[in-house]
Amino acid sequence: MISFENIVKWIQAFLSAHLPHIWVLAVEAVIIIIAAIALFAILGLVLVIMERRVAAFMQIRFGPNRVGPWGLLQSTADTIKLIMKESIVPDNSDKFLFNLAPFMVMIPAMLILAPINFAKHFFIWDLNIGILFVSSISSISVIGILMGGWASSNKYSLHGAMRSGAQIVSYELSGGLSILTIIVLCGSLKVSDIITAQETGWWIFRGHIPAIIAFVIYMIAVTAETNRAPFDLAEAESELTAGFHTEYSGMRFALFFLAEYINIFIVCAVGATLFFGGWMPFHIGTWHAFNHIMDFIPSSIWFFGKTFFLIFLIMWFRWTFPRLRIDQLLNLEWKYLMPISMVNLLVMTVCAIYHLHF
Amino acid sequence: MFIVEYLKEVTNAVKSLATGMKLTGYYFTHHKEIITQEYPDNRATLKMADRFKGEVVMPHDANNEHACTGCTSCELACPNGSIKVITKFDINADGKKKKAVDQHIYRLDMCTMCGLCIEACPTDAIKMANTFEHSVPDRNMLVKRLNNNGSKIREGVE
Incomplete structure (x- = not known):
């Protein structure tokens, strides 16, 4: 049967039969780099068209429907346009930081890809502190945003970058606490362990109400961390033209734009792993026959299905809710989300200690 | 609490x-x-609202008669001079001279669609049409003569 697991095994066997050990690693690294970049490019194209269509339908419009069948080639056309555009660097900007910033946004996005399980036994590096790695690396991306905002020597950019800093620092707390809630349940930071722990049911069903509260808080926190509406204060086109990427154009802008969508994919993939069991099919306790039928659907389809469902949820938020003010944003985090998630974590710990979950 | x-x-x-x-x-x-109208595709079935102000027209009936008396109220009411009424004097049956419209010139390129001329008209001779496809290759084509060739005022309109 063709599965990602078998393909990986086949490549591994093929390479080790023909090459010395050190070259096997090198060739595999190159394959992974190409695969990661291809995944990024495809995700960028797919998510942009998905966002525009979802937005259009929610606003009672059609959205792009002229380029290609159902407008599917619209984002490809946009990318070609962006490649051909001149990338202008402002005179007064700090040229080095200005050029570095888009890559500083992309690099953390690429790093977080490492521990994610895309399918059964299909990952880049299943390290034993996977979730800790994800949550620590994801906080680095704010440096790229601050760098871009500072180097542009534009007041809009600087303002957007500062807002983004305050926002990400705040929301990482409740995001981290809601991740901890699930870590408490399965007792491991390793992504594959978290997934195998959900073999008898996903945590969102087995963890009672605390897991659902943690999921809601996680979704709110990651929406804020990825700077998306209703928390898009860093961009806020009505107030700050485009916030931290006001001065960016052409491919540099495209990198920022792409990084936003990659970050959405990654936080949704982590959310799917924690709350919906990653690639784990929909299992109900000891109903072996039912579980076996569910196993026939490939694990990669489960993973991407769940991830895209969460992405749709985040898009749904974006096209429904109005943007918060900066004081409302910080109020929400410090007065509501953080106390609630702390109490929630406490309840969940009690549940886990007394085995009150299913 | x-x-x-x-x-x-x-x-x-x-x-x-x-x-x-x-x-x-x-x-x-x-x-x-979905409320979006895919305009060039639905051109055949497109229905514009009656309140839409597209251009000023002068309706003529089957006998090529209109209701314009040539009083120039519309010309006076127009805020930016888009209308110029050129009048003439008709001699009627009992040899009396009577003012009538010779050419009703309307400049669509200047018109702001305010509708003051329609309000000013005492005989309802002009009205707003809801056409909107006004693009032409030459801007002189936007200067229109509203009364038809050989048209005359309808009987009984004073």
Whole structure:
């Protein structure tokens, strides 16, 4: 049967039969780099068209429907346009930081890809502190945003970058606490362990109400961390033209734009792993026959299905809710989300200690 | 108590957010609600609203008769001089001279569609049409003569 697991095994066997050990690693690294970049490019194209269509339908419009069948080639056309555009660097900007910033946004996005399980036994590096790695690396991306905002020597950019800093620092707390809630349940930071722990049911069903509260808080926190509406204060086109990427154009802008969508994919993939069991099919306790039928659907389809469902949820938020003010944003985090998630974590710990979950 | 108020606030917030998401979710799943008109495709069935102001026209009836008396009220009412009424004197049956319209010149390129000329007209000789495809290769084509060739004033209109 063709599965990602078998393909990986086949490549591994093929390479080790023909090459010395050190070259096997090198060739595999190159394959992974190409695969990661291809995944990024495809995700960028797919998510942009998905966002525009979802937005259009929610606003009672059609959205792009002229380029290609159902407008599917619209984002490809946009990318070609962006490649051909001149990338202008402002005179007064700090040229080095200005050029570095888009890559500083992309690099953390690429790093977080490492521990994610895309399918059964299909990952880049299943390290034993996977979730800790994800949550620590994801906080680095704010440096790229601050760098871009500072180097542009534009007041809009600087303002957007500062807002983004305050926002990400705040929301990482409740995001981290809601991740901890699930870590408490399965007792491991390793992504594959978290997934195998959900073999008898996903945590969102087995963890009672605390897991659902943690999921809601996680979704709110990651929406804020990825700077998306209703928390898009860093961009806020009505107030700050485009916030931290006001001065960016052409491919540099495209990198920022792409990084936003990659970050959405990654936080949704982590959310799917924690709350919906990653690639784990929909299992109900000891109903072996039912579980076996569910196993026939490939694990990669489960993973991407769940991830895209969460992405749709985040898009749904974006096209429904109005943007918060900066004081409302910080109020929400410090007065509501953080106390609630702390109490929630406490309840969940009690549940886990007394085995009150299913 | 503070904690009760706090929890009430949280539940209200969740409820109001859910209400919003319910509406957008409804629109997302019900594509028949879409109000976008795909204009060049639906040109045959396109129906403009009656209140739409596209251009000033002078309706003529089957006998090529209009209701314009050449009083120049519309010309006086027009704020930017888009209308110029050139009048002539008709000699009627009992040898009396009577003022009548010779050419009703209307400049669509200058018109702001304010509709003051229609309000000023004492005989309802001109009205707003809801046509909107006005693009032409030469701007001189936008200077129009509203009264038809050989048309005359309808009997009984004073």
